[in-house]
Amino acid sequence: MARQTDTTVTNDGITDQYEEYLMPIWKDLHVPVKRATGCTLEDFEGNEYLDLFSGIAVTNVGHGDDAVVEAAKDQLDEFVHGCTYVHPQGPAAELAERLAEVTPGDLQKTFFCNSGTESVEGAIKLARKYTGSKEVIALEMGFHGRTLGSLALTGNKAYKADMAPTINDVAHTPAPYRYRSPYRDADDETFVERTTADLERVIGTHTADDLAAIVVEPVMGEGGIIVPPTGYLRRLKEIARDHGALLIADEVQSGYGRTGELFASEHYDAVPDILTQAKGIANGLPLGAFTAPAEIADAFDSGDHLSTFGGNPVACAAALATIDRLEDEVTANAREQGAWLSEELAALEAEYDVVGEARGIGLMQGLEFVDPSAGTGPAGIAPEPDAEFAKHVGNYLREQGIVAGVGGYYKNVLRLQPPLSIDREGLERGVAGIRDAIDAELEAGR
Missing domain, CATH: 3.90.1150.10 (Aspartate Aminotransferase, domain 1)
Known part of the structure; x- marks a missing residue:
């Protein structure tokens, strides 16, 4: 036509x-x-x-934003694509080093992809490779993407109707949704204790003692802007450790200044083992990432995970300018x-x-x-x-x-x-x- x-x-x-x-x-x-x-x-x-x-x-x-647009334009004049995982290139290297500086704790090595969904999928693969375990626990009402793997983690049937998520080893635990929680009138400490006791119950009844990761949004976006109390994320990390698992913080929506800190995890004194990022990272250019300490990141062997367009140099240049703007004011x-x-x-x-x-x-x-x-x-x-x-x-x-x-x-x-x-x-x-x-x-x- x-x-x-x-x-x-x-x-x-x-x-x-x-x-x-x-x-x-x-x-x-x-x-x-x-x-x-x-x-x-x-x-x-x-x-x-x-x-x-x-x-x-x-x-x-x-x-x-002028600074972000100019950074992207300047990189367009240099080169647009070379595949980050075939040709080492400056913007990706510089951004990875910058993320090691601005992410919480000892998070150091980054894998670049194209979106939040991909960052979550990659983080799950890394957690499974590092721990040698397979099972994952996510939150009811949580959202982690719409591809079949990330959809398995999403705790909302509205997104799953007529689909068949491919990760079978997933269980869900109640979200820290105080407004509609049976523990709504408890103080923060008691609320955390009872809500995470539900998590322990889910681990005991819905898993086979093969837990690789607990995945959580530090602030739940699609679930309805659900903010957990202080101590919640820290307790999740303790429980993950007790079961030989990792804590994955999905900061796709809550990251990059959204909550008044560069990452929402920083409000809760709980450094995740893997941090997923996207959305605000490059102010509109398609880019995703997940970052982990060197010990965990090095569980990946060359070729375990790849992305043709991940770490696109134009998007990375925009991300560097975005971080500058976020840190500046x-x-x-x-x-x-x-x-x-x-x-x-x-x-x-x-x-x-x-x-x-x-x-x-x-x-x-x-x-x-x-x-x-x-x-x-x-x-x-x-x-x-x-x-x-x-x-x-x-x-x-x-x-x-x-x-x-x-x-x-x-x-x-x-x-x-x-x-x-x-x-x-x-x-x-x-x-x-x-x-x-x-x-x-x-x-x-x-």
Whole structure:
């Protein structure tokens, strides 16, 4: 079929092309994007939107950051591809050394790939090779990717329907989801003790004493912005050690300044054995990585794991510039603005019964919407989740020129994960928009 060229591109035209030529990837097509700068998206008809989602926590230093763009352009003039694992090249070597400097503890050696999913798959292979064991434990409601291996770790049937994950040796343990936990009223120490006792029970009843790794998101993104209490990750690492296993921290979404520290693990005084990374690592260019101490990393023999495009020099150059920006000022801004945003969202929780809980850390924040008139929800612990209300709030915001995410295990959490360069004015507009959206939905009787 001859290609049809139309010099006048519209939002509807792009949407039609998606429906005609792309396999289904999203139930709703949201804001078509022609260009983006900072925290602003522009569609094909000149409409501008405040971006509070940053492409699912990817453009952490802002869309089109000058330093990142220039670094990528400079590398394009040198060379674009040589396969990192065939031809040693400067950007990958420099980035690997930089990651050894900025990641927690004694993490030293990195394997580069293309995405978060691949980083998780590679980390599992490394853990199995190092320990000689096969079984893996992940969290209920967790998310680790959509390829068949990483999908086996994901604790949500919504992503698994009609699929057949290929890793059979996976068990799941309850997430540290205090709002809907039977231990919700316990102090932090007791909550950690009881939640990790559930993990010990799962190990005793669902495994064959062949544990290679426990995989955890330090802050759970797709699960609904679930933040564990202090001591949780540290206890997970102790349990992993007791069973000869490794702790893998999946920082694909929570890393690169998102929580106000370069990596969320740093909030919890628990250095993981393997750290997976992607999303914000190169501010939008495709790059993933997993990093481990030399002793663990050296369990891989040459050829055990390979990636043709992993460590692409243009993406690595962008990543180096991204880390510079994060260390210079952007992570500190996420910490400062995130503290303000937490207080504002807590005020919404106190004001509106439909806001069951406001939670988050840094600029990884969420509002869980509930129906207080419908009685208690799952396990009779907290009010019924209200996915429809959350969806309507998200739609209202979009109509007012604000883009936010809606997700969570029950699809009832408004997810706020803006570029970390966002200023107070932008956040004030976002909070005012959320308040207006809630008021509008309540007035509509929803």
